[in-house]
Amino acid sequence: MKHSSIPESFSPELQNHLFGRHLLASEIPFSEEMIVEHLKNGYVSQLSGVHAESGKFTCLRCGNEDQSMFYAIPCKVCHRDCAYCRSCIMMGRVSECAKLYQWTGPRLLYPVPDQVMSWDGKLSEGQLTASHRVVDAVNEKGELLVWAVCGAGKTEVLFPAIKTALMAGNRICLATPRTDVVLELFPRLKKAFPKIDVAALYGGSSDRHTPSQLIISTTHQLIRFIEAFDVIIVDEVDAFPYSADDSLHYAVNKSKKSAAATIYLTATPSKRMKRLYRSGKLKAVTIPARYHRQPIPVPEMVWCGNWQKKFLEKKIPPAIGRWVSDRMSQNIPLLLFFPSIKMLEQVNPLFQLLSPKLKIVHSQHPERKERVMALRNGEVPGLLTTTILERGVTIERLEVAVIGSEHEVFSESALVQIAGRVGRSLAFPRGTITFFHYGKSKAMIEAIQHIRMMNKTARERGLLDDE
Amino acid sequence: MNRCLVCNEAMKDVLTWRTLLKRADAKVICKSCEGGLERITGERCSLCSRELDGIHRSGDLCYDCSRWESDNEWSGQLSRNISLFHYNEQLKEIIAKFKYRGDYALASIFVPYLREVLKDMEHDLITCIPLSDERLRERGFNQAQALADLLGLCTVELLNRIDTEKQSKKSRLERISLPQVFEVKNQDLLQGRSILVIDDIYTTGTTLRQAAKALKKAGAKAVSSITLSR
Incomplete structure (x- = not known):
């Protein structure tokens, strides 16, 4: 018998914790x-984390469908062979018997404070045009690519x-591939929107159980959200290897509501994105000029002979030695980029013989940040x-050389990004960027064309002061 | 396609006569990750497998084992422990992912190595160090049992854990002075038998000695152990 006199109610604490999230019981x-x-009353729903259909597994949290990334455990919880996803295991094990929970009860409402934004900086002409388009996309819940040069x-x-989204009571996520960027953007956004609850999420960040309205997150953390965002902004959307592309799209699509604005930011869109843009399937706006209204330095190509052989002979190719x-x-x-x-x-x-003060930095280097700081x-x-x-x-004042720029790791986008390190400040808008090579590659030529094209567009649109 | 279980990179199968004719264990770890595993080599403690460095030793025993062996209560309980690897950063990471993140698949990395040393270990019965029920529910599997299962070994449950607190949070003294961690079950099976115990890591050797003591008291003839690292 049901006690109809007692109204079914839900826990606001659980609502706060689970609203828009896609979590395991352990979370x-x-x-x-x-x-x-809550499950009984329909405020919460659950689904098996790994879905099996005709012998094929799919991870409902991260979207992994690569069968080689599933493995079965003789599970002591469900007492049978239970498949789990190895792809997202570092964020807690999702398996056939591990349920994923989501909030299906009443939505949280975000009150709009008197003054939403305290930022009153000025946008350049190019920025302003783009920003109008982004506002439109937010209002229309559309999709937009913002193709902005490095330093725009x-x-x-x-x-x-x-601001527009916050005033509409929307929930917003800004996702970026790198934790450094999350940490850098967090204080800037907090300062710009002081009355809004802003959260920063990254691997190892202290777990925030508040249902923040504005979230800055690594793209990894997106898999812990479902139908959460009215606006999702994906920064450096091209920074992923091709294989990771699908999982990024799965995470973005899952984390946003069915009607949501999706904004992609990049200086170097992938071929796929450019194709979608040219065929009119993806709207885009470009910012071809830097904030300081000076053109981007165009790379020069310098032939340096068989650099690989020279290095094996323990010699620095003379052109490179002189440049340094x-x-x-x-x-x-200076920064010297090497293929591996x-x-x-x-x-x-x-290079130690050239100057013992030169240092190396790579992904596995513990002092990465300190050394970049020391250069600065x-x-x-x-x-x-x-x-x-x-x-x-x-x-x-930084100047940059790419050694062996024809090597396959230096894709067009990598070279454009590398060139984008030069001439960033108004005080020193120029600087050399040199591609040292033993035979030009297609990527090198395309990168140079890319930068020339951006400068040309900027000039045509009157966004440069260099004449 | 095969991926390395550690770095997830695709591995190219090199086709040789050997791989064609001898359908050996499929490779599960790439050369570069395998290179990060460090086998225990050279002169080692005859009891616990620790590499002997010449200073902290007493005859062919390491300092720790000689301390255990001079204690009447513990002397001779564990006849021998074989460990495969040094507990370096690479292995620490693999074991953490295996145990604490619950990546069961990683157990298969160790199968060929364990198989090789198992050949030389005499035993009548094999058993695994058990987890507490709570821990087992949390992880979904017992890491030592996972190793045994992937090796295709027939194991018997001989031990139950009494204490549920985490061993790894305790100091050596606390661990050694603990009254009793295990109770024996299926006692009739082990009378006069030599038992091989499987565990993942040999840290202080307390867990294995506790197990050995309980088993011998219940009638086992001898107890030895095999662990991934020490």
Whole structure:
């Protein structure tokens, strides 16, 4: 018999914790009875984390369908062979018997404070055009690619759109592949929107159980959300290897509501995105000029002979040696990009002879941040690195050389990003970027065309002051 | 396509006469990740497998084992432990992912190595160090049992855990002075038998000695153990 006199109610704490989330039981710090009660009343729903159909498995949390990334456990919970997903296991094991929970009860409402945004900076002409388009996309719940050159000032472009969304009571997520970027953006957004609850999510961040309205997250963390966002902004959407592309799209699609605005940001859209844009299937807006209204330095190509052989003979190709010495004598900070960590370690002793103060930095290097900082502060004259530093490094007066630029790791987008490190500040908008090669590659030529094309568009649109 | 269980990179199968003729264990770990595993080699403690460095030793025993062996209560309980690898960063990471994240598949990395040393270990029965029920429900599997299962070994349950607190949070002294961690079950099976115990890591050797003591008291003839690392 049902006690109809007692109104069925839900726990606001559980609602706060679970609203828009897609979580395992181990990620929900509430009693089992409470969850069962909510399931019964339809406030919460659950589904098996790994779905099996005609012998094929799918992970409902991360979207993994690669069968080689599933494995079965003789499970002591469900007492049978139970498949789990190895792809997202670092975020807790999802398996056939491990349920994923989501909130299906009443929605949370976000009150609009008196003053949403305190940022009052000025946008450049190029930024302004783009920002209008982003606002439109938010209002229309549409899809938009913002193709902005390195140094265009992408973050500020988003502010008016974030304000619009917040005023409509929307929930917003800004997702980026790198934790460094999450940490850098968090204080900027908090400052711009001081009355809004902003959360930063990344691997190892303290678990936030508040249902923040504005979330800055690594793209990894997106898999813990479902039907949560009215606006999702995906930064550096091209920064993923091709294989990771599908999982990113799964996570973005799952985390947003069925009607939501989707904004992609990048300086170097993938071929696929460009194709969609050219065929009219994806709307796009470009910011072809930098914030400081100076053109982007165009890379020069310098033939340096068989560099690989020279390095094996323990010699630095003369053209490269001169390039480095010239800059060191003028105290110009420099970055040298190499094709691999192995190569980096092979050539390091040779460059040590040139200057023992030159240092190396790569993905597995513990002092990565410290060394980049040392270059910025002028404590080291230059760094030898891999494509790991292709993005996100801004150092005044920096000049850059790519050694062996025809190597396959230097794709068009990698080379455009690398070139984008030069001439970032208004005080020093110029600087050389040199591709040292032993035979030009298609990617090198396309990268140069890409930069020339952006400069040309910027000039046509009157966004440059260099004439 | 085969992927390395550690780095998830695709592995190319190199086709040789050997791989064609001898359908050996399919490779589950790539060369580079395998290179990060460090086998225990050279002169080692005859009891616990620790590599002997010349300083902390007493004859052919390491300092720790000589301390255990000079204690009447513990002397001779564990006849021998074989460990495969040094507990370096790479192995630490693999074992953490295996045990705490619950990536069961990783157990298969160790199968060929364990099979090789098992050949030389005499035993009548094999058993695994058990988990508490709570821990077992949490992880869904027992890591030692996972190793045994993937090796295709026939194991018997001989031990039950009495204490449920986490061993790894306790100091050596606390561990050694613990009254009793295991109780024996299926006692009739082990009379006069030599038992091989499987566990993942040999840290202080307390867990294995506790198990050995309980088993011998219940009638086992001898107890030895095999662990991935020490």
